[in-house]
Amino acid sequence: MLSLRLWSVRHARRLQRAYAALGPIVPLLAPVARAAGWQRTAAWLRPMERAAKGLLFDCRMCGECVLSATGMACPMNCAKSMRNGPCGGVRADGHCEVQPALPCAWVQATEGARRIAGDQGDIGAPLLPALDQRARGSSSWVALLQGRPAPTLQPLQPRQTDAAEQGPLERACNSGRFVVTVEVAPPDSADPGALLRRAALFEGLVDAINITDGAGGNCHMSSVAASAILAAHGHVPVYQVACRDRNRIAIQGDILGAAALGVRNLLCLTGDDVSQGDHPQAKPVFDLDAVSLLHVASSMCHSGVYASGRKLELAPQLFLGASVNPFVPPYVERIANLEKKILAGARFIQTQFCFDLAMFEDFMREVRRRQLHRRAHIIVGVGTLGSARALAWMAAHVPGVHVPATLLARIEAAADQQAQATRCCIETIQALSAIEGVAGVHVMGHRNENVLAEIIAECDLRSRQRLQGAAI
Numbered sequence: 001m002l003s004l005r006l007w008s009v010r011h012a013r014r015l016q017r018a019y020a021a022l023g024p025i026v027p028l029l030a031p032v033a034r035a036a037g038w039q040r041t042a043a044w045l046r047p048m049e050r051a052a053k054g055l056l057f058d059c060r061m062c063g064e065c066v067l068s069a070t071g072m073a074c075p076m077n078c079a080k081s082m083r084n085g086p087c088g089g090v091r092a093d094g095h096c097e098v099q100p101a102l103p104c105a106w107v108q109a110t111e112g113a114r115r116i117a118g119d120q121g122d123i124g125a126p127l128l129p130a131l132d133q134r135a136r137g138s139s140s141w142v143a144l145l146q147g148r149p150a151p152t153l154q155p156l157q158p159r160q161t162d163a164a165e166q167g168p169l170e171r172a173c174n175s176g177r178f179v180v181t182v183e184v185a186p187p188d189s190a191d192p193g194a195l196l197r198r199a200a201l202f203e204g205l206v207d208a209i210n211i212t213d214g215a216g217g218n219c220h221m222s223s224v225a226a227s228a229i230l231a232a233h234g235h236v237p238v239y240q241v242a243c244r245d246r247n248r249i250a251i252q253g254d255i256l257g258a259a260a261l262g263v264r265n266l267l268c269l270t271g272d273d274v275s276q277g278d279h280p281q282a283k284p285v286f287d288l289d290a291v292s293l294l295h296v297a298s299s300m301c302h303s304g305v306y307a308s309g310r311k312l313e314l315a316p317q318l319f320l321g322a323s324v325n326p327f328v329p330p331y332v333e334r335i336a337n338l339e340k341k342i343l344a345g346a347r348f349i350q351t352q353f354c355f356d357l358a359m360f361e362d363f364m365r366e367v368r369r370r371q372l373h374r375r376a377h378i379i380v381g382v383g384t385l386g387s388a389r390a391l392a393w394m395a396a397h398v399p400g401v402h403v404p405a406t407l408l409a410r411i412e413a414a415a416d417q418q419a420q421a422t423r424c425c426i427e428t429i430q431a432l433s434a435i436e437g438v439a440g441v442h443v444m445g446h447r448n449e450n451v452l453a454e455i456i457a458e459c460d461l462r463s464r465q466r467l468q469g470a471a472i
């Protein structure tokens, strides 16, 4: 089955032509199908579609087929049900974060799309909404005969806000100075004091504090509650939402709740798989992906509607962000994926850990070429660990983290590995602040808050101007 799936990607162009050749025939068949009755037509076509597409694409009969937009690789084979591009956990060999024995469905989709588009072609795919779960098991061929192609999302034009309406992070991003955010994991405690003590370390040092949402698939205090606690105590939280644990109903309710409790920043994430966390037996949800979540949140904020179209009484005012990982395959698709997130409403972008400056500079060259840094604020993930061993463990076990061998060797050779790792982090931050289009840094390090605060203080980042014009 897998070899046929890979064959289809290799022959994506030919298959696309075959699909296109069938296009003019569809309107001729539609009256016949209508005369036979849609139920009877579906009863004939469904088993044929299931057999043919099952064989060629490992089709899961989602009922909203997008094969021609995804290089003849079925996105339903993605373990996180991503419909708008790869997650940030793709392995260096192009295999799946969740199922390491299988190639990533989106690496395959990128390859197929490139084959269809040719060397010069644009491999961009449309923004896709979350799957309509009612369509599962139904025939996409019948939908085509009925003139109902798979739905797509319209790019969003965010409402322009003036400074008085903006929260502190948004104002900092628009100010033109270098921005600093830090990641804090919520505690395994019902005591808000544990969270507030961690946050207090960064008082006056950062523009906002990201609160992770079950990072690594591990359970902690909920990010919505932790963000609200910080907001109530005068901090500026970035409320992280992962699609892994909640469906669209729960997420939208949480977004409204967070806004009502004074949270002004939202980072939309797909989320790490449950298999690496402390509850590997849990059911992953992935009703939305990061792009469809952004679109939903953006529609709530700017159009004042739920994903269902129902009107909100009062729209939340949120500064929306997304993540990007320039350090894992498929590298070209990362830029397209970033652009999709911007089109879906992201106004700030936080990246995965940057340990490889050369790789990041390549990424930023393309970002600047496409002027994406003028449409969203690019905040680069940086961090440090206490030893070469800890760093090597993270590179091997945390999906999406790439650590160059030269960096590992440098830390390993040092007499004081922790001091050397900190020095490397400071040098990386200084180098990043000189890259055009970088709006700031996002400092991360699991339960390492004291060292992170020292690094931020030593770099004195917030007094710097960044090398870029204000984003739109």
Ligand code: SF4
Pocket: 077, 078, 079, 080, 081, 082, 085, 086, 087, 088, 089, 090, 091, 095, 096, 097, 098, 099, 103, 104, 105, 106, 107
């Ligand atoms: S690596 Fe991520 S995007 Fe690729 S198939 Fe696995 S879960 Fe999906």
